[in-house]
Amino acid sequence: MDIRRLVTRIAEALGPEADPAQVEAVAAATLDALEAEGPPVASKAPGERAIVTAYGLDKPGILASITNVVSDAGCNILDVSQKILQGYFTLIMLADITTMRGSVQDLQQHLSEVSSRLGVRVIVQHEDLFRSMHRP
Amino acid sequence: MPYDLREVLDTVRMTEMEHFDIRTITLGISLRDCSSRLPQTVRARVYDKIRRAAAHHVAVAEEVEALYGVHIANKRIAVTPIALVADGLSRDEMIGLAQILDTAAAHVGVNYVAGFSALVEKGMTGGDRALMEALPTVLAMTERVCASVNCASTAAGINADAVLKTAEVIKETARLSAARDSVGCAKLVAFCNAVQDNPFVAGAFHGTSEAEAVINIGISGPGVVLRAVRELGPQADFGSLCEAIKKMAFKITRAGELIGRRCAERLGRRTGVPVTFGVVDLSLAPTPAEGDSMADILVAMGLEDVGAPGTTAALAMLNESVKKGGLMGAGYVGGLSGAFMPVSEDQAMARAAERGHITLEKLEAMSAVCSVGLDMVALPGDTPVETIAGILFDEFAIGMINNKTTGARIIPVHGKRVGDYAEFGGLLGSAPVMPVSRLASHVFARRGGRIPAPIRSLTN
Numbered sequence: 271m272d273i274r275r276l277v278t279r280i281a282e283a284l285g286p287e288a289d290p291a292q293v294e295a296v297a298a299a300t301l302d303a304l305e306a307e308g309p310p311v312a313s314k315a316p317g318e319r320a321i322v323t324a325y326g327l328d329k330p331g332i333l334a335s336i337t338n339v340v341s342d343a344g345c346n347i348l349d350v351s352q353k354i355l356q357g358y359f360t361l362i363m364l365a366d367i368t369t370m371r372g373s374v375q376d377l378q379q380h381l382s383e384v385s386s387r388l389g390v391r392v393i394v395q396h397e398d399l400f401r402s403m404h405r406p
Numbered sequence: 407m408p409y410d411l412r413e414v415l416d417t418v419r420m421t422e423m424e425h426f427d428i429r430t431i432t433l434g435i436s437l438r439d440c441s442s443r444l445p446q447t448v449r450a451r452v453y454d455k456i457r458r459a460a461a462h463h464v465a466v467a468e469e470v471e472a473l474y475g476v477h478i479a480n481k482r483i484a485v486t487p488i489a490l491v492a493d494g495l496s497r498d499e500m501i502g503l504a505q506i507l508d509t510a511a512a513h514v515g516v517n518y519v520a521g522f523s524a525l526v527e528k529g530m531t532g533g534d535r536a537l538m539e540a541l542p543t544v545l546a547m548t549e550r551v552c553a554s555v556n557c558a559s560t561a562a563g564i565n566a567d568a569v570l571k572t573a574e575v576i577k578e579t580a581r582l583s584a585a586r587d588s589v590g591c592a593k594l595v596a597f598c599n600a601v602q603d604n605p606f607v608a609g610a611f612h613g614t615s616e617a618e619a620v621i622n623i624g625i626s627g628p629g630v631v632l633r634a635v636r637e638l639g640p641q642a643d644f645g646s647l648c649e650a651i652k653k654m655a656f657k658i659t660r661a662g663e664l665i666g667r668r669c670a671e672r673l674g675r676r677t678g679v680p681v682t683f684g685v686v687d688l689s690l691a692p693t694p695a696e697g698d699s700m701a702d703i704l705v706a707m708g709l710e711d712v713g714a715p716g717t718t719a720a721l722a723m724l725n726e727s728v729k730k731g732g733l734m735g736a737g738y739v740g741g742l743s744g745a746f747m748p749v750s751e752d753q754a755m756a757r758a759a760e761r762g763h764i765t766l767e768k769l770e771a772m773s774a775v776c777s778v779g780l781d782m783v784a785l786p787g788d789t790p791v792e793t794i795a796g797i798l799f800d801e802f803a804i805g806m807i808n809n810k811t812t813g814a815r816i817i818p819v820h821g822k823r824v825g826d827y828a829e830f831g832g833l834l835g836s837a838p839v840m841p842v843s844r845l846a847s848h849v850f851a852r853r854g855g856r857i858p859a860p861i862r863s864l865t866n
Contacts (some may be wrong), residue, residue, distance in 0.1 A: 282511055321409070323418045349407045362414050375472040396845060397408075398668075399538035402660040404413045 294399070317368035319397040326390030328359035330333070335384045336361065336392060342372040343380065360389065364397070417657075424629035426658060429478040429664055429691045431467050432520075432605035434612035434620040435459045435674070436682065437486040445499040448492050455509040456483065456519070459619050462676040464515040470668045474824055477659060479833070483511060484610035487679070489726045493533030495603050500540035501547075508548040518593075520552035521611035525600070528562040528856070531572075531779035541575045545590035546582035552608035558802035560675035560809045564646030565859040567698035569802065572596045573795035577818060580787065584820035585687035587773070587828040591817040592782060595656035596798055598805030598812045604741045605687050609813055620684040621673065622741060623666035626691050627658045628700050631728070635706040647707065650728045654832070663684045663736045687741025690724070691777070692752035694835035695803075697709070700747055701754035712755060713763035720769050721745060747772055748782035750830055750837030760838040766797070774804045779813035784828040784837040785822040794818060799857075830837040 287375065324336055328355055333352060340347055344367040353360045381392040418427035425469060439449035460483050460824045484492075485507070487856065492503055504522055509517035523536040555572050558564035576591055583590030587689055596607035602613020607621035610619070635651040642650075653792050670683035692700045701712040704720045727747040734738055747769065749755045758764045773779045779801055785794075798814055805812030819828040822839050829836045 311641060321414060323414060351407055351411060353411065360411075360415070362409075362411060362840060373469070373472070375469065376569050378472060378475075391422070391424065393419075395417070396473045398664055399474040399476065399583065399661060400409050400417055402664040403417055403657045405535075 291307050291393050292317060294379050319328065319368055320345075320365050320374060320377075321368045321397055321400060322365060322393050323362070324359070324361040324392040324394065326359055326388070328357055332388055332390055333361060335388060336381065339380045339384055340365050340377070343377050344369050345377070346361055362382040408657060420572070420627070420630050420658075421425070421476055424627070424633055424663075424716070425693070425695060426627045426630050427479050428595045428623060428662055429689075430480040430482055430605050430607065430624040431478050431666065432484050432607070432622050432624070433460055433463045434484045434603070434610075434616055435623060436612055436616065436618050437488075437491045438614070440491055440765060441493075442595070445492075445496055445502060447489075449503055452503065452552070453510045456485070456507070457513055457514050459677065459679070460514040460516065460643050462673060466669055466672045466676060470536050470665055470672065473662070473668070474665060477803070478665070480514055482607050482610070483514070483516050484606075484612045484622075485519065486612050486614065487521055487523040487525055487529070489524035489533045489537040490614065491617035492537070493531055495533065495536055497536045497539040497811065501543050502681070504540065504544040504548055504551050504691070507514070508550050511550040511606060518552050518607040520554070520609070522551050523555065523611045523773075525556045526568040527556050527559040527565050527598075527711055529565065530568060533544065535827070538571055538575055540577070540698045541594065542578035542582050543591070545579045545593050548808040550829050552593045552610070554595040554597055554600060554609045554611060556597045556600035558775055559859075560599055560806050561859055562856075563859040564806060565804050566799075566856060569596075569798050569852050570791070570851055570854070571782065573791045573798060576794055576812050576816065577791050580818045580820045587830060588787070588817050588819045589830050589834065592815065592830055592834050595815050597814045598802035600813075601741060601811055603685050606689065606691070606742060606746075609742075616684070617682045619673075619677075619679060619681045621666055621670040621681055622684040622687060623662045624661035624687040624689060624691065624741065625658050625732070627654070627850050628690050628692050628703055628726040630654050630658060631690060631698050631724070632697070632699075632703050632706055637701055640708060647755065648723060648730075650729030651724060651727035655728040656735045659686055659688060659732035659735030672771070674758060683738075683740045685740030687735040688729050688739055688743040689741065689746055690728055692748065692755070693747040693833055694751055694753055696753060699752045699754040700745060701758060705754070711761070711763045712758045713768050717768065718775055721772050722749070722775040742778050744778045744811065745776050746781060747777040748815075748835075749840070750782040750828070750835040751833060752835070755834065756837045759779055759840055766840055766842060770804070773801065773812055776807065778811060779805075779815070781813070781815050781836060782830075782834065783816045784822070784839045785816055785818045785842050786824055786839055787818050787822050788806065789818045789842050790846075790848070792846070792848045792851035793842060795851035797842075803857075806857075834849065
């Protein structure tokens with residue numbers, strides 16, 4: 271996550287035309303600034319998080335559709351992992367739901383519309399379930 | 407990502423494909439403050455109390471179900487044994503109270519309310535007798551009321567009068583609900599060493615030493631344990647088998663504990679009355695769905711079918727491993743915490759019964775080491791009352807001597823014979839009518855009195 275934030279900051283600062291020396295200088299300055307800011311908000315105050323899992327036959331637009339629904343609900347997408355194996359698509363998304371509008375039930379309902387349109391199964395589960403089962 | 411792909415998919419596979427669910431979330435409600443000498447006052451208080459305490463029970467459970475994506479199969483209520491609450495009422499007044507319980511349960515949206523019960527292991531009061539007299543009518547005419555009778559305990563011995571009376575209740579209930587394959591009997595459990603915090607209906611009740619409102623959880627998950635056993639293959643030794651089952655039991659217990667605690671917190675906030683989280687009941691329980699069977703686990707361990715020599719040992723090992731794995735995963739463990747081996751509710755058990763692979767005697771042996779008892783067993787409708795009493799005596803003797811809970815939920819299906827099938831519907835499933843010994847127990851069953859409590863030393 272830090273690397274992504276770093277790259278985003280550098281890209282914002284330099285634009286597309288940048289030489290390696292400039293990148294290095296901006297990277298050093300940005301790292302200093304990030305350290306002063308402390309760790310990202312999500313890990314400082316973990317808040318409520320949910321894991322969205324989707325699986326099914328691969329087709330274009332699955333990630334985009336799910337991302338749209340999750341963002342539109344007011345969630346902050348923290349991480350995404352996606353794999354395609356023998357034509358089967360698997361997506362796991364970690365989202366901060368602290369600022370989510372509505373309940374997990376509502377989000378699940380919005381996602382089931384995507385689910386039936388694209389023929390994939392989409393499930394939302396609060397992170398506590400995974401923490402309980404895998405992080406005793 | 408704080409969880410790797412394997413962990414996330416493991417949980418999703420359990421909830422999506424392997425029928426992992428919470429079998430029951432049961433709200434225990436104390437009705438101790440509902441007593442009165444006036445039947446109409448008891449009825450009003452009971453109705454009021456259930457409506458207030460359980461108004462949000464189903465809604466909260468559904469919210470938590472959605473939050474974690476884990477199905478909660480049953481949302482139910484257990485109450486203080488009614489014979490205690492309504493001691494002094496007549497048989498007909500007891501029937502009236504049962505109707506009120508049925509209505510209140512319907513009103514709050516639960517499919518069963520359990521606790522129309524009497525604890526008579528040592529003796530019976532007037533209220534106990536009235537309740538037992540009312541039972542056949544209550545079980546036949548109400549939809550949601552479940553009953554239990556505790557006829558024996560290790561501390562008190564076996565109340566033979568209560569055993570015979572319970573056998574008569576079973577026969578009469580079967581007759582009164584003949585039109586629906588005697589399904590009334592599926593709502594009645596006869597116990598030895600009944601527990602106070604059992605969340606599993608039909609035998610649940612809210613014990614007298616429990617708090618005002620308590621959430622108890624019954625976990626399930628034969629499907630996930632089956633996968634763990636199958637993945638090891640036929641070469642794995644018993645040590646590896648136990649380890650795999652323990653790991654799986656730990657995970658499902660943790661999920662059960664989390665869900666139970668969340669439900670109790672939310673329900674307490676919603677009703678404004680503290681709701682205690684009680685226990686996780688570590689019992690694997692099947693459903694009639696394919697892949698949700700206990701018998702399949704025993705077969706996967708290497709038996710040709712359930713009932714083969716080795717079945718009792720396999721079940722003992724399974725049950726022990728589930729408990730050992732689960733104990734570390736939950737703050738408080740209680741309830742029955744023993745494997746359920748019902749016949750009608752488990753497709754593979756029903757098939758084994760149909761083929762003659764399991765008999766009543768084998769089921770009895772299995773209940774000696776771990777399972778809770780003879781559960782959902784269909785018997786011929788013409789089985790004499792004394793034979794049913796004899797079966798109960800045997801089951802209770804096992805529980806009394808071994809200091810464990812044993813129960814019997816047997817259904818002498820009115821008008822049906824060995825080889826016929828009884829259909830109970832829904833989660834109760836269907837079962838073949840099993841043969842019963844034709845040898846008579848008439849004199850033994852009618853002796854009456856009590857079988858004294860056992861000694862607790864010289865235990866061979």
